[in-house]
Amino acid sequence: MSSRNSLAAAHLGVGIAAFGLASAMGLIQALSLADIQFPQRSESLYYMSLTAHGVLMALVFTTFFIMGFGYALAQVTLGRVTGRRTAWFAFWLGLVGTALAAQTILRGQSTVLYTFYPPLMAHPLFYIGATLLVVASWIWGGVMIASYRSWRRENPAVPVPLPIHGMLATIIIWYLATTGLAAEVVGMLIPWSLKLVPTVDPLLARTYFWWFGHPLVYFWLLPAYVIWYTLLPRAAGGKLFSDPLARMVFILFVLLSTPVGFHHQFADPGISASWKLAHTVTTYAILYPSFVTAFTVIASLEVAGRLKGAKGLFNWIARLPWGDPFFAACALAMLAFTVGGFGGAINAAYAMNTMVHNTAWIQGHFHVTLGTTVTLTFMGVTYWLLPRVMGRELKFSALARLQPYLWFLGVAIFSASYHIAGLRGLPRRVYSAALSGEYGAEWHGLTRVAAVGAVVMFLSALSFLIVVIATWLAGRRTDTASFEFAVPLRPVTTLGVWDRFGVWTVVAVLLVAAAYAYPVLNLISHPRFGSKGFQPF
Amino acid sequence: MNVELYERVWMWAASLLIAAFLGTILAMTAFHAITPPSHFETVDPSNLAANPEFGSPGVRPGPDGGVVVTVVAEMFDFSPNPIEVPAGRPVTFRLTSADVIHGFEVVGTNANAMAIPGYVSQFTVTFPNSGEYLIACNEYCGLLHHNMVAKLIVKKEAR
Numbered sequence: 001m002s003s004r005n006s007l008a009a010a011h012l013g014v015g016i017a018a019f020g021l022a023s024a025m026g027l028i029q030a031l032s033l034a035d036i037q038f039p040q041r042s043e044s045l046y047y048m049s050l051t052a053h054g055v056l057m058a059l060v061f062t063t064f065f066i067m068g069f070g071y072a073l074a075q076v077t078l079g080r081v082t083g084r085r086t087a088w089f090a091f092w093l094g095l096v097g098t099a100l101a102a103q104t105i106l107r108g109q110s111t112v113l114y115t116f117y118p119p120l121m122a123h124p125l126f127y128i129g130a131t132l133l134v135v136a137s138w139i140w141g142g143v144m145i146a147s148y149r150s151w152r153r154e155n156p157a158v159p160v161p162l163p164i165h166g167m168l169a170t171i172i173i174w175y176l177a178t179t180g181l182a183a184e185v186v187g188m189l190i191p192w193s194l195k196l197v198p199t200v201d202p203l204l205a206r207t208y209f210w211w212f213g214h215p216l217v218y219f220w221l222l223p224a225y226v227i228w229y230t231l232l233p234r235a236a237g238g239k240l241f242s243d244p245l246a247r248m249v250f251i252l253f254v255l256l257s258t259p260v261g262f263h264h265q266f267a268d269p270g271i272s273a274s275w276k277l278a279h280t281v282t283t284y285a286i287l288y289p290s291f292v293t294a295f296t297v298i299a300s301l302e303v304a305g306r307l308k309g310a311k312g313l314f315n316w317i318a319r320l321p322w323g324d325p326f327f328a329a330c331a332l333a334m335l336a337f338t339v340g341g342f343g344g345a346i347n348a349a350y351a352m353n354t355m356v357h358n359t360a361w362i363q364g365h366f367h368v369t370l371g372t373t374v375t376l377t378f379m380g381v382t383y384w385l386l387p388r389v390m391g392r393e394l395k396f397s398a399l400a401r402l403q404p405y406l407w408f409l410g411v412a413i414f415s416a417s418y419h420i421a422g423l424r425g426l427p428r429r430v431y432s433a434a435l436s437g438e439y440g441a442e443w444h445g446l447t448r449v450a451a452v453g454a455v456v457m458f459l460s461a462l463s464f465l466i467v468v469i470a471t472w473l474a475g476r477r478t479d480t481a482s483f484e485f486a487v488p489l490r491p492v493t494t495l496g497v498w499d500r501f502g503v504w505t506v507v508a509v510l511l512v513a514a515a516y517a518y519p520v521l522n523l524i525s526h527p528r529f530g531s532k533g534f535q536p537f
Numbered sequence: 538m539n540v541e542l543y544e545r546v547w548m549w550a551a552s553l554l555i556a557a558f559l560g561t562i563l564a565m566t567a568f569h570a571i572t573p574p575s576h577f578e579t580v581d582p583s584n585l586a587a588n589p590e591f592g593s594p595g596v597r598p599g600p601d602g603g604v605v606v607t608v609v610a611e612m613f614d615f616s617p618n619p620i621e622v623p624a625g626r627p628v629t630f631r632l633t634s635a636d637v638i639h640g641f642e643v644v645g646t647n648a649n650a651m652a653i654p655g656y657v658s659q660f661t662v663t664f665p666n667s668g669e670y671l672i673a674c675n676e677y678c679g680l681l682h683h684n685m686v687a688k689l690i691v692k693k694e695a696r
């Protein structure tokens with residue numbers, strides 16, 4: 001089945017371009033932090049670039065990539081993208097929004113980092129541009145749901161294809177998450193930055209931000225899970241071990257990914273210890289679907305190895321296609337997630353959180369999770385998608401084969417160093433590990449090791465970009481690459497409880513209300529003092 | 538739902554592990570009263586100078602035989618600086634910010650909290666070992682964020 005898809009390709013292209021730009025910024029940050037001199041090194045460059053890196057990586061790369069991936073899946077599995085013109089409109093809207101916000105960052109008018117905690121105040125176009133990007137993603141979600149509904153009318157009695165099941169879950173999570181973001185940005189920050197209101201409450205804004213900030217993680221992660229469940233076993237030559245459990249996992253994420261945000265606010269005043277504890281319980285509960293995923297995906301890969309004739313307990317691992325860049329990238333991404341998940345369980349325990357909160361441990365942690373588990377999976381699937389949505393054969397396939405290993409090596413060096421430096425107390429988000437000048441004997445060496453890791457990561461990012469650009473522009477035309485999904489060991493043919501999206505969405509909304517209604521009402525009913533804006537940059 | 542035996546075993550094992558994690562945290566909360574800071578008190582950040590307490594930050598004797606330390610974080614300093622406290626006694630920090638959000642991390646200890654303008658963060662720590670500690674701001678607060686450090690001196694009490 002040929003599936004050339006310019007809509008998907010355009011989104012993937014923008015996402016990858018954002019990733020490329022941000023990678024270069026990551027490198028200069030790592031050098032600066034380690035006090036390695038380079039031309040133009042300055043505080044303002046550091047914090048500006050940190051803002052750009054965070055926004056481009058965490059918000060632009062991921063959002064565009066996921067939108068493009070969603071369209072590619074809808075086209076192939078549902079046979080349609082309903083509302084193609086609306087989809088293109090959303091694409092341009094998102095691109096314009098991104099450009100508006102990005103230019104204020106690059107000019108140094110919005111050096112507020114990607115968390116933009118008030119009362120740091122950015123240029124109004126920073127907030128407005130970001131809002132346009134989010135609105136674009138809402139439209140994308142609408143187009144995806146419309147495509148699903150149109151398909152459903154023609155196929156009333158069969159379960160939706162698993163990849164779309166996962167994407168619908170992603171979209172519901174995204175709507176739940178961005179409600180918090182809209183409350184913060186549209187309800188508070190835009191009017192404040194336009195001087196329509198004099199002050200905002202920084203704690204309320206933070207609370208809304210983390211209502212958004214944690215499910216954001218699952219917005220990134222679920223598409224990676226879709227790839228592991230539905231594409232990877234096939235690429236490895238195996239079958240999906242369990243289809244209904246995959247659906248259960250996606251629904252559990254819909255329910256649990258939002259009512260957890262206080263685990264980012266353990267060190268904040270104004271939120272009671274019992275509410276922090278309640279969010280701790282849901283935070284640990286959300287480990288469960290990831291544990292189930294680990295089993296199902298690894299079992300699917302074992303099936304692949306055994307189908308290829310593996311015997312004994314572990315021989316199947318050797319039979320897997322480690323030379324295939326898509327497979328290798330995903331397998332290494334999963335390996336990273338075992339480390340990242342362990343780190344996450346530590347962060348979520350507030351006694352241990354105190355030791356690592358806002359230290360370099362955190363940047364070590366999210367470069368393993370977002371920066372590798374998600375990113376490496378997306379890089380791998382890009383190699384797989386390019387022939388399918390662009391109709392081009394991969395160029396420089398040897399470089400593509402090497403690239404995932406290079407990234408993994410780089411991140412291992414980079415993140416291990418920052419994890420340890422964080423345990424020794426190095427604060428995060430600092431221009432220099434020497435702080436005001438004379439500190440940091442315990443961690444300075446580690447930041448230099450991390451800089452070596454950053455160079456390796458950057459070389460890997462560059463290799464990825466070279467392969468993508470060369471393929472895009474000069475790959476040999478092909479029509480033979482087919483877009484096929486992993487077949488379950490026991491296919492499911494009837495609708496089940498995990499297919500009832502309407503009901504689960506209602507439950508999810510109720511859970512969010514239960515988790516936030518009381519603490520937010522308690523906060524806003526208390527007499528408080530707002531803050532005017534500050535621009536110390 | 539048809540679930541393989543091995544997978545079922547795994548799912549139970551995962552549930553037990555999660556229950557063990559949570560059980561540990563709940564037990565620490567119940568029996569050792571280990572809870573995150575959760576004090577709720579507001580203060581006008583635009584006029585801290587007029588506040589009887591935050592207008593003159595410093596160390597005072599506390600009710601529990603320890604001390605209360607009032608700290609104001611302000612771009613890009615902490616006051617008072619240095620902070621002198623006794624070893625082995627409860628030290629209650631009362632912390633706020635005069636401008637943007639800052640962090641207050643005493644490196645190498647478990648004193649680590651946010652200073653949010655308009656709010657008072659309060660938490661109690663005991664420093665068993667005397668010595669000099671680095672206090673670092675660990676939330677980005679502007680171009681000189683990395684310069685925002687102070688000193689904590691923990692003194693053995695002369696009895």
Ligand code: HEM
Binds near residue numbers: 024363428454
């Ligand atoms: C070439 C690869 C990369 C390098 C060298 C790199 C390096 C860095 C460094 C040194 C920091 C600064 C930490 C600090 O001062 O607190 C940072 C922050 C960050 N990075 Fe990366 N990074 C890379 C790739 C990525 C990727 C792929 C992602 C996610 C998709 C990512 C997401 C982030 C985020 C969200 C921050 C936090 C910004 C903030 O604290 O405001 N990075 N990175």
Ligand SMILES: [Cu+2]
Binds near residue numbers: 213214217263
């Ligand atoms: Cu989180």
Ligand SMILES: [Cu+2]
Binds near residue numbers: 675676683685
């Ligand atoms: Cu600071």
